[in-house]
Each structure stands twice: as structure tokens, then as C-alpha cells.
Amino acid sequence: MKISTCYPLIALLMAGCGGTKSPKPSSHSKPPATVMQISNEMQLASVTLTEQAERRLGISTAAVKRQPVETRRPYPGIVVVPPQNLTMLMAPMAGTLRYAGSPAVGASVRQGEPIFSVVPMLVENYALGPTQEMGLKSTRLTLKQNEDAILTRINNAKVEVEASLIDLKRAEQLFKEQVGSRKRVDDAKARAQLGQEVLDSANRELATVRQITRQDTTPTASPMTQAAPMSGTISKIQVASGQAVSAGQPVLELSNLQHLWLRVRIPQAEAAEIQREETARVGSTEAVPVRGAPTGDQLTSSLDLYYAVENGRLNPDQRVEVSLPLKGSQQQLLVPTASILYDIHGGSWVYLRKKPQQFERARVQVEFSTEGGQSVLTQGPKVGSTVVVHGAAELFGIEFGND
Template identity: 35%
Template sequence: MNISRNALPPIFFALLIVGGCGATWWLLLAHSSGAGKPPPVNPAVVAHPIKEPQLNTIALSDEAVKNLNLQIAAVERKSLPRVRVYGGEVMPAIGKSVIVAAPLTGTLRAAADAMPRAGEAVALGRVLFELLPLVTPEGRANLAAAKIDAEGQVKSAQTQWEAAQIALNRAKKLLAGEAGSQRAVDEAQAHVDLAKENLDAAKARAAVLDKVAGELDDGTAAPIPIAAPQPGLLRSVSAMNGQSVPAGAPLFEVVNLDSVWIRVPVYVGDATEVDTAAKARIGNLTARPGKYEHAARPIAAPPTANAASGTLDMYYELDNRHAGYRPGQRVGVSLALAGAADSLTVPWSAVIHDIYGGTWVYEATGPREFVRRRVVVRYVIGDAAVLAAGPPAGAEVVAAGAAELFGTETGFSK
């Protein structure tokens, strides 16, 4: 069907009229539906909003200020060493745990005093067992092999001790010439001490075997005393009275805990920030910030890491004669970070904690007026608290008596 040119304009105008009417109708419906909705209602109405500092303002009388004996200190910006606290684990020092084995095949009997027990303290040279050697052709062959092995261990220990002495002398010369460090000297001295202990143990074993060999040749074999090679604690006892043991069977283990190692897992992202030459401070897991009493020096140890947790281990040696830490015990370790930083500081005594764990200080805004300000403590070093956020430098805060002010404000004062 053909549409003439004269018919197009009327049809076009009709379509425009219909579209305009539809749009007008839609707008009227939308306006009527919106007009019927009620206005939104606020969930809460606060008649007089009050800011947090207005709630924490205390005005004291002259008599109250005198009775409280408040001491004021200024917020200062200082350059202090940076520290960070990690968790550590106590472990026996390498070389301080010795397993004693039977030198020959024979029968054990307890020493005259009593049967040794695990956890018991023993002195150097204390006889724990006596071994009655079993004299057989096989036993004689084992004795000859053990004697040759003992002589080889003596020579090896002697060489290690001499090498450790040379390294110690070199470290001392470098330190005297200001080209070395005290840490290198301490590590070299520790290697010398360990090598000397190994040499003494090897010589003692060789002497026992020489004595037994001579007695067997004369036909007068006597019981062989099995003594503790070092002072310490019996970590384990693997033999019983009257037990027959072969040569090389482990009998007991002695661990010396006068010095222990502290293993500290450090996140790999933090490892570059830690000052590996600085001493660490050790304390209990429940120790208050800044109360890590024992110092531990860094040591060179076999490198270890944990791929699952993304940590690497740092090792420190701690004098444990008075600390009393036990292997496997978890401790808090405060590590020094490389470089100092300028930070806001306040006396640690000025910081108080509320029941929600929030930290606050009282700023003196007038002769008898104090305002409780919220602070964020980054870390504590000594008697100073380093702040991540708080009052500006120069502000005056209550250094002594903040707890009494908090009690006055909350109504829990005496």
C-alpha cells in the first residue's frame, strides 16, 4: 500500500500529540505517588550535642589540687630508639646438651647413692652408673675400635680448639685496632669455650678406654664409672639398673641451662628494620611495657625460617643463672630497630587505661582545669611512652596523679 506525500504530515503530527499526552500522564502519576509518601524520620534526636572533650573536663578546687599533689610534665618531641615487641621461645644452647652413651657392651648398675632421675640437678663428674664390661672376643674387638675412635676424637677436638684460639686472637687484634667489634670477640670466646669442653670430654673418654684396655689385658677388669660430663640437669634417663646395654647405647642426657638461647620469629617484612647488632630485652609474656628486665646478646646460629608463617628466626643468648627460664617457655622479646625517630613522648606514668583498653592523658588547660585527651601509644621505652597520636608538643599533662584524677572523674575515688 502506497502512502501519498500529502498524507505524511497529518500522521506525523498525530503521533506527536499522542506521545505528549502519554508523557504528561506519566509525570502526573509520579507526582501524585511521591506526594503521598511521609517525610523520613530521624532514628534519634540529640537536643544538645556535646563533644568528647566537654565530657572529660575536670575543675578542681585549690584544696583538691593541694591534696592530690599533682605533678605536671610537658609533651616533648624527642629522638628515641625505636623498639618492637615480639614473641620468643627459650631453647637450650647448641653444645650445652650432651648425650652419654655406653663405651662398651656390659651390664649397668646404679651408683652407690641412688638411681638417677630425669629433672635432677647433677654436678660435674658425678657418677651416675657403673658399667660391668662383658669380656668376650666381640667385646674386645669393640673396645679396640672404641679406643681408636676415642683417639681420633681427641685429635679432632684438639684441632678445633687450636683453630678457635687463633680466631679469638685475631678478633681481639681487630678490636684493638678499631677494625672489629666486641660482638665478634664474644662469639669467638664462646667457640673457644665450647671447643675446650669437647676436648676435655674426648680426653676423659679416651682415658677411660685406656684404663679398661689395660685392666682387660691384666685380667682384672673393674666396673667403669659413667659420670656426668658437665654440670646441669638430667633431661632424660634411657637406662635402668641391671640392664644389659650394647656399646654406643644412649644412657642419659645432661643439659646445662646456665645460658640459654632465645629464638625470635620475625616477619620477613620487619627483618630489615631490626638492629641485628643491638641487645634484646627479655621478659615474661605478661610483663608491662618497658619492664623487660634481662638483656640478651645476638649470636650467630644456623639460619632457620618458616615459609608457612613468613618468618625468619633471630637468636639471642641469655644468662639464665638468675632468670630461671625453661626450654620451650614463651617469652616477650623487645628488639631495637635500626635508626631513631622523632616522636611525641609523655611520661609513661601519665598514661591511664579505661575499662575498654583506651589510653588517655590529662592535659592541664588552666591552673585548676584538666581535660582528658585520648592518645595512641606506639611503644614504651624506659619511662617514656612514644605516641602515635595525642596532644601537640608543648602541651602540659599530669605526670603524677593521673589515676586519682580518673577516679575523681568517674566517681571511684577514695
């Protein structure tokens, strides 16, 4: 009897402990991004995002447009030192040259730093022989010719400075009246500064020549020291220490490398296509055109144009590629440079917004990029199409990172 009464209790306990399991909640939430499978290799996959995923990626777009763009053409160029930035130190009198230190080409010197001294060669009874007299007359004639040539350069430089200051004043007035551009003011300032540097260099050369001319021809026992007339870099050494020199003989050349020129050689047949009044470019650095008659080479039928540039990493005789502006402008297809992606083979692509939250990759052909963050396309989507700017790289990763 006791055993039979236990069965209902055991059955009741088993029923309470062995209830049916609650089913797991099935999660069928939509993934943040899906990539449409393609049926053949000629099709491009499209990426579809959820509204929340698009907000997280910070997708921003821009319209493809067609606008007039300044066209440029690359030409070979070489870095040269402007003539006004070169100063030749000459022996102030005849004698034996002694350097103050151990100068070397490429060494820097400061203005006023002693460079060399000349110890005069004494002649008995201070009398010059016939050979010395003839050499002295020849030196004086050469110095006189140099002085006349420098005076001509000074007069031309003064005219150039006056003209550049007038242009600068006009450009500033037009900019103040909101008619001219800031770029024109900057170009006018650069030309005025360049003209002033030419004038200062010519005045320094004139002072050196006149100092030599005023020297007493009677030999003395006191050596004469020549200091650096400007801060710069030694570019040439023409006389060795201990060598005999005559009055006015070139000894050493100093170069100011802070401001350099670009000599750009172009074919004469293309000279009419160049916009010479506009700035050239070396990479991202702008170069201001130098006024004056261009030089040329008749054998190669080429023309040399000159542009002034602030020295950053350039060195004299360095060969560079210079981008010159062409006359006129052409209607070009433009997209933001940030919207362009490149694959491992060098192909360029953009993502187009086809529908809300749906994007499709399209191939483009880039010709060049402008300073304003735009790229010119020779092949690309139609005008008015919407390309992805911010978030394009993320779409690229979603497309090719999806299994």
C-alpha cells in the same frame, strides 16, 4: 496595788530573756575542686582545683615531646640449650651398666657425683671373638672421629675467646675515656663469657673421649664408675640399668640450664631490617646476640637468629615472644608512662593542664612503652602540651566521683 507593780517587772524579765537570735554565719567558702558540667557527650569535662588542693595532691607535669626512638618488632622464639651446655656421658668400656641411684629426666646432679658404673663382661681366657673385635675397631674409629671434631671446636672456640677479649678491652677503654657506653661493655663481657663456656665444654668432652680411648681393651673384673663432669640437670637417659653397653656408647646427657639461648625465627625478607648486633628482649630481660652463622629453613624461607639469656624462669622448649631491634630510629611522640590512665573499656587518657589549676582529659593511643619510663603514642596531644604525671589518678577520681 501589789498586782499592778508586778507587771513592769515581768515585762522587763521577758524582754531580757527573749532577745533576738544571732544569725548563723553563712559559709560560702570555695570547694577544693569543681568539675565543669558538659552540655553534650562529645565534650570532655575539665577539672578545676584550688591552689591549696593542687599542692595537697602533689600535681607534677611534663611536656609532650617528639624524639627519635629505637623501633622494635616482636617475633616468635623458642628456648633452647646451647650446645656447649650439653655434655653426653658415655660408657668407658663394654659391660653391663648400673646406675648409682634412680636417675630421672629433670633431676639435678652435682659435679663429681657418681652417676653410673660399668661392670665388664669377662670373656674366657680374655680373648675377644671376631664380632667383638670388629665392634671394638668400629668404636675406636668413632672415638677418633669425635676427638678430631672436638679439637676443631676447641680451636674455633679459642679464636672466638681471643676476639671477644679484644672487644672487651676496647669497650672498657672507650668507656673509661667517656666515649663508649656501659651497655657495650656489658655486651662484650657477655660474649667473652659465652666463648669461654664453649671452650670449657669442648675441653670436658675431649677429656671424656680421651679417657675412654686410653682404657685397656683387656676385660677386667673391676667395674668403672662415671661421675658427673659438671653440675647440671639430666635431660636425656638413653640406656636402662642392667643393659649391656659398648665402649663409647652414649648413656646419659647433662644440661646446664643457667645459661640458655633463644632461637628466633624471622622471614628472610625481613632479615635486612634487623639490627643483629643489638640486644633482644623477652619481657624485661635482655638477650645478647650469639655470634656465628644463622641457621635457616628453605621450605619456609625463614632465618634463625640466636640470643644468649640468663635463665630466670625460662625452660627448654618454652615458646616466648622476643622483641628484636630494627635498623634506624624514627621520630615518635613521647609522654611519661605514669601520666597515662586507662578506663574500664581499655581506653587510654591523659590530663592536660589548660590553665593554672585547670585540667582537661584527652584521649591518647599508646603504641609501646620504653625502658626509660616513656610511652610512644600514635595519637595524642600536640608537642609542647603539658600533661599531668603525678596526681593524674586523683584527677580521674575527682572527675568521675563528683555528683
